[in-house]
Amino acid sequence: xxxxxxxxxxxxxxxxxxxxxxxxxxxxxxxxxxxxxxxxxxxxxxxxxxxxxxxxxxxxxxxxxxxxxxxxxxxxxxxxxxxxxxxxxxxxxxxxxxxxxxxxxxxxxxxxxxxxxxxxxxxxxxxxxxxxxxxxxxxxxxxxxxxxxxxxxxxxxxxxxxxxxxxxxxxxxxxxxxxxxxxxxxxxxxxxxxxxxxxxxxxxxxxxxxxxxxxxxxxxxxxxxxxxxxxxxxxxxxxxxxxxxxxxxxxxxxxxxxxxxxxxxxxxxxxxxxxxxxxxxxxxxxxxxxxxxxxxxxxxxxxxxxxxxxxxxxxxxxxxxxxxxxxxxxxxxxxxxxxxxxxxxxxxxxxxxxxxxxxxxxxxxxxxxxx
Amino acid sequence: xxxxxxxxxxxxxxxxxxxxxxxxxxxxxxxxxxxxxxxxxxxxxxxxxxxxxxxxxxxxxxxxxxxxxxxxxxxxxxxxxxxxxxxxxxxxxxxxxxxxxxxxxxxxxxxxxxxxxxxxxxxxxxxxxxxxxxxxxxxxxxxxxxxxxxxxxxxxxxxxxxxxxxxxxxxxxxxxxxxxxxxxxxxxxxxxxxxxxxxxxxxxxxxxxxxxxxxxxxxxxxxxxxxxxxxxxxxxxxxxxxxxxxxxxxxxxxxxxxxxxxxxxxxxxxxxxxxxxxxxxxxxxxxxxxxxxxxxxxxxxxxxxxxxxxxxxxxxxxxxxxxxxxxxxxxxxxxxxxxxxxxxxxxxxxxxxxxxxxxxxxxxxxxxxxxxxxxxxxxxxxxxxxxxxxxxxxxxxxxxxxxxxxxxxxxxxxxxxxxxxxxxxxxxxxxxxxxxxxxxxxxxxxxxxxxxxxxxxxxxxxxxxxxxxxxxxxxxxxxxxxxxxxxxxxxxxxxxxxxxxxxxxxxxxxxxxxxxxxxxxxxxxxxxxxxxxxxxxxxxxxxxxxxxxxxxxxxxxxxxxxxxxxxxxxxxxxxx
Numbered sequence: 014x015x016x017x018x019x020x021x022x023x024x025x026x027x028x029x030x031x032x033x034x035x036x037x038x039x040x041x042x043x044x045x046x047x048x049x050x051x052x053x054x055x056x057x058x059x060x061x062x063x064x065x066x067x068x069x070x071x072x073x074x075x076x077x078x079x080x081x082x083x084x085x086x087x088x089x090x091x092x093x094x095x096x097x098x099x100x101x102x103x104x105x106x107x108x109x110x111x112x113x114x115x116x117x118x119x120x121x122x123x124x125x126x127x128x129x130x131x132x133x134x135x136x137x138x139x140x141x142x143x144x145x146x147x148x149x150x151x152x153x154x155x156x157x158x159x160x161x162x163x164x165x166x167x168x169x170x171x172x173x174x175x176x177x178x179x180x181x182x183x184x185x186x187x188x189x190x191x192x193x194x195x196x197x198x199x200x201x202x203x204x205x206x207x208x209x210x211x212x213x214x215x216x217x218x219x220x221x222x223x224x225x226x227x228x229x230x231x232x233x234x235x236x237x238x239x240x241x242x243x244x245x246x247x248x249x250x251x252x253x254x255x256x257x258x259x260x261x262x263x264x265x266x267x268x269x270x271x272x273x274x275x276x277x278x279x280x281x282x283x284x285x286x287x288x289x290x291x292x293x294x295x296x297x298x299x300x301x302x303x304x305x306x307x308x309x310x311x312x313x314x315x316x317x318x319x320x321x322x323x324x325x326x327x328x329x330x331x332x333x334x335x336x337x338x339x340x341x342x343x344x345x346x347x348x349x350x351x352x353x354x355x356x357x358x359x360x361x362x363x364x365x366x367x368x369x370x371x372x373x374x375x376x377x378x379x380x381x382x383x384x
Numbered sequence: 385x386x387x388x389x390x391x392x393x394x395x396x397x398x399x400x401x402x403x404x405x406x407x408x409x410x411x412x413x414x415x416x417x418x419x420x421x422x423x424x425x426x427x428x429x430x431x432x433x434x435x436x437x438x439x440x441x442x443x444x445x446x447x448x449x450x451x452x453x454x455x456x457x458x459x460x461x462x463x464x465x466x467x468x469x470x471x472x473x474x475x476x477x478x479x480x481x482x483x484x485x486x487x488x489x490x491x492x493x494x495x496x497x498x499x500x501x502x503x504x505x506x507x508x509x510x511x512x513x514x515x516x517x518x519x520x521x522x523x524x525x526x527x528x529x530x531x532x533x534x535x536x537x538x539x540x541x542x543x544x545x546x547x548x549x550x551x552x553x554x555x556x557x558x559x560x561x562x563x564x565x566x567x568x569x570x571x572x573x574x575x576x577x578x579x580x581x582x583x584x585x586x587x588x589x590x591x592x593x594x595x596x597x598x599x600x601x602x603x604x605x606x607x608x609x610x611x612x613x614x615x616x617x618x619x620x621x622x623x624x625x626x627x628x629x630x631x632x633x634x635x636x637x638x639x640x641x642x643x644x645x646x647x648x649x650x651x652x653x654x655x656x657x658x659x660x661x662x663x664x665x666x667x668x669x670x671x672x673x674x675x676x677x678x679x680x681x682x683x684x685x686x687x688x689x690x691x692x693x694x695x696x697x698x699x700x701x702x703x704x705x706x707x708x709x710x711x712x713x714x715x716x717x718x719x720x721x722x723x724x725x726x727x728x729x730x731x732x733x734x735x736x737x738x739x740x741x742x743x744x745x746x747x748x749x750x751x752x753x754x755x756x757x758x759x760x761x762x763x764x765x766x767x768x769x770x771x772x773x774x775x776x777x778x779x780x781x782x783x784x785x786x787x788x789x790x791x792x793x794x795x796x797x798x799x800x801x802x803x804x805x806x807x808x809x810x811x812x813x814x815x816x817x818x819x820x821x822x823x824x825x826x827x828x829x830x831x832x833x834x835x836x837x838x839x840x841x842x843x844x845x846x847x848x849x850x851x852x853x854x855x856x857x858x859x860x861x862x863x864x865x866x867x868x869x870x871x872x873x874x875x876x877x878x879x880x881x882x883x884x885x886x887x888x889x890x891x892x893x894x895x896x897x898x899x900x901x902x903x904x905x906x907x908x909x910x911x912x913x914x915x916x917x918x919x920x921x922x923x924x925x926x927x928x929x930x931x932x933x934x935x936x937x938x939x940x941x942x943x944x945x946x947x948x949x950x951x952x953x954x955x956x957x958x959x960x
Contacts, residue, residue, distance in 0.1 A: 037912045037913070038912070039912070043923075043926075043927050044920075044923050044924075045708070045924070045927065045928060061913075062913075063829075063911075063912040063913025064912055064913065065910070065911070065912040065913075066923060068907060068919075068922060068923055075617040078616070078617040078618060078619075078620075078621065079617075082621050082766065082767075082770050083770055085770060085771070085773070085774070086770065086772070086773060086824065088828050088911075088912065089912065175614075175618070176618075210604070211604050212926060214926040214927045215926065219495060222495060222496045223496070224495040224496060234927070237927060241929050334618075335423060338618075342611070342614065370637070
């Protein structure tokens with residue numbers, strides 16, 4: 014027993030001290046999809062990948078918060094984000110370093126940072142998922158504005174625009190339509206009894222289970238539910254107008270990355286057409302950005318996509334994050350972006366009650382001791 | 385305990401508990417001054433979220449008390465055949481982590497839960513996520529999460545009550561029985577003697593319900609702890625911890641009340657077991673109902689959702705999910721292997737010291753994390769690691785060492801010497817590890833950080849339980865052995881070990897269960913390259929098929945139960 018313990022300790026010390034080739038990557042893509050890609054990279058290159066994943070509650074912003082907190086002594090080398098606005102936020106904060114990957118050559122310029130701080134790949138579209146048993150294809154909303162129409166009152170689910178691609182969507186809305194129109198849209202959604210959920214996955218699950226007829230989500234969530242055999246289909250919005258929002262994954266090398274060479278190798282790998290093909294063929298059915306890579310089945314090819322300035326969207330998110338939080342970060346969605354005036358009163362009353370309870374408790378204990 | 389051992393313990397507590405909290409306090413003061421908190425507080429309804437949290441905790445405590453009393457009626461007041469088995473079954477809800485309880489209950493009372501559907505057919509729509517209609521009130525009442533947490537935590541009320549009631553003061557009971565009917569006398573004595581255990585349990589459940597994150601996260605319940613995690617990840621880590629201050633205040637109060645109630649509870653547990661009448665069929669029926677509802681229903685729901693085993697070939701949900709999470713099983717095992725030895729060793733050291741009665745301030749230092757929500761402990765450790773190379777952290781190490789040294793001994797002269805030595809040692813250790821870069825390797829790349837989190841969170845509880853065992857060590861026997869020239873190892877083997885080994889086994893089982901089921905802090909502290917099963921379940925629940933998630937929950941429960949059973953068998957073997 015003692016011998017085994019010593020061997021275990023020794024192996025742990027050796028493994029801690031050994032200088033193996035490795036790369037640390039923070040990932041905001043769903044763990045199940047990213048793991049397969051990272052394992053394949055490990056096999057292909059012999060470079061060990063140490064990965065950390067976002068939880069659904071904190072999608073993208075959780076990892077960004079971690080990178081910001083570790084800015085003085087970075088732990089991660091690469092950030093693989095499932096959208097790009099938060100990556101741009103990191104760029105604005107000076108936490109990324111430029112890297113022009115040769116693998117990115119086939120990707121359109123609009124999905125790349127002009128200063129090469131980040132590169133987009135394998136996109137998803139924001140779509141409407143609907144339950145085919147509860148809603149006929151002809152009854153499904155076709156534009157973003159339809160979601161606020163009384164005809165679909167109480168029939169739509171939507172993730173709170175506080176994290177992930179839904180936050181990016183909100184940023185794009187602010188950048189394209191302006192503050193007034195965006196807030197009017199969200200107020201109208203609240204007034205139309207839209208059911209706000211924590212994430213897109215949850216929205217797709219509710220629609221798949223028939224709890225609610227339709228909801229806004231991403232193409233990958235629709236694909237997952239379809240493969241599960243749920244009676245769902247997708248509707249691309251605004252095909253007669255501005256087009257559907259296409260949000261690429263983004264990858265970037267972090268400033269001060271402890272394993273720079275390995276980080277670049279991983280970025281090259283992730284941006285390769287082979288990985289895009291793998292992501293397209295996988296459960297998440299991501300839309301490839303390299304020309305010539307086969308698109309996923311089930312997603313209509315050649316659909317109209319929105320023209321987006323992701324940098325402006327990222328700036329808008331920074332500017333209006335607090336407004337969104339006021340509307341959607343509380344107990345229930347609020348139609349106002351103004352701070353709740355009476356809220357602090359409740360806090361102080363609650364704290365006052367606590368203080369009184371504490372005093373009573375201490376007093377009763379003292380009385381008991383005296384007795 | 386020797387002076388060096390005492391100062392070493394003070395040093396460990398200084399670096400494990402005080403330094404991270406000081407770093408957090410320093411950062412917290414920063415966000416209060418630079419306006420970050422104004423931004424957070426002007427955001428969404430902090431007061432309402434706090435009020436929601438209080439209502440939720442109160443309702444959880446109420447539900448848990450009702451469930452506990454149902455069990456106590458049979459197992460505490462009366463004798464039931466197979467009592468050991470029933471008591472072990474009573475532990476099941478504690479072994480099932482709250483997030484697995486939640487996943488299971490959403491299958492029962494969720495949007496498409498079988499009970500929800502049935503109730504809807506009867507015209508009584510019910511959903512575990514939804515609040516009660518409280519129009520006009522600022523705060524909301526959420527019976528669903530309260531019920532889930534009550535199912536998870538009610539043994540915390542029931543178990544101490546049962547233990548106390550099995551040892552009712554026989555003489556008072558007999559005296560009272562002379563003047564009033566025996567049944568009434570039993571209830572009157574039970575009411576008096578079980579009160580400390582009842583209130584201790586109530587406080588523990590209330591405090592836990594206030595800070596348990598996974599349940600409210602999965603059920604999307606708007607309470608303060610959700611907001612704390614949100615601010616932690618979205619705005620600023622320290623701001624999240626500052627926002628948790630009302631929760632900290634509540635937890636400090638709860639811990640204060642718990643430590644006060646501890647003495648009366650221990651006194652109630654020391655008596656001799658009394659002879660009890662056999663339980664009536666209705667009491668047994670109540671016991672079975674509570675256990676079936678709190679453990680049986682969630683377990684059956686998970687098993688049903690996971691589907692059958694593919695015995696005749698093919699692939700079932702268990703196989704497919706295990707294939708995908710095998711690495712997480714290995715990592716979790718490794719993390720627990722790292723955590724258990726230091727947890728037990730430190731518990732024993734702290735307990736030996738506490739049992740001498742001269743614990744003073746260091747007892748309070750060791751108990752401090754018990755009064756903090758796991759998220760605060762997690763944030764404090766994370767911030768400490770981030771600031772490892774900075775002068776601020778070194779200053780915090782110096783201060784922490786000085787405080788721990790100062791409160792670790794009795795006399796004034798010794799105090800200053802101790803403060804000087806521990807402060808110096810803490811700073812030197814911090815500096816040495818920081819400069820050499822070893823701290824970075826250890827804390828950011830290995831499994832150390834979650835292990836430190838578990839140590840900080842559970843050391844107080846384990847040490848306090850061990851203290852009870854150490855208080856029963858025969859002091860006269862120890863002194864006699866010392867006088868007869870026995871060395872410390874012989875004294876330990878002959879006098880201490882027989883008295884403490886039973887409790888040590890129990891603490892090992894408890895420590896294992898606590899670490900294995902922890903999620904709130906581990907979620908923050910898990911380092912890249914490491915996986916933890918509970919975190920994996922928590923993430924998978926959002927996008928994996930319900931069957932596979934349920935299968936993983938069942939596998940994790942089995943993985944938790946197996947080592948517990950092995951430890952129990954080992955402990956039994958030792959006793960034999």
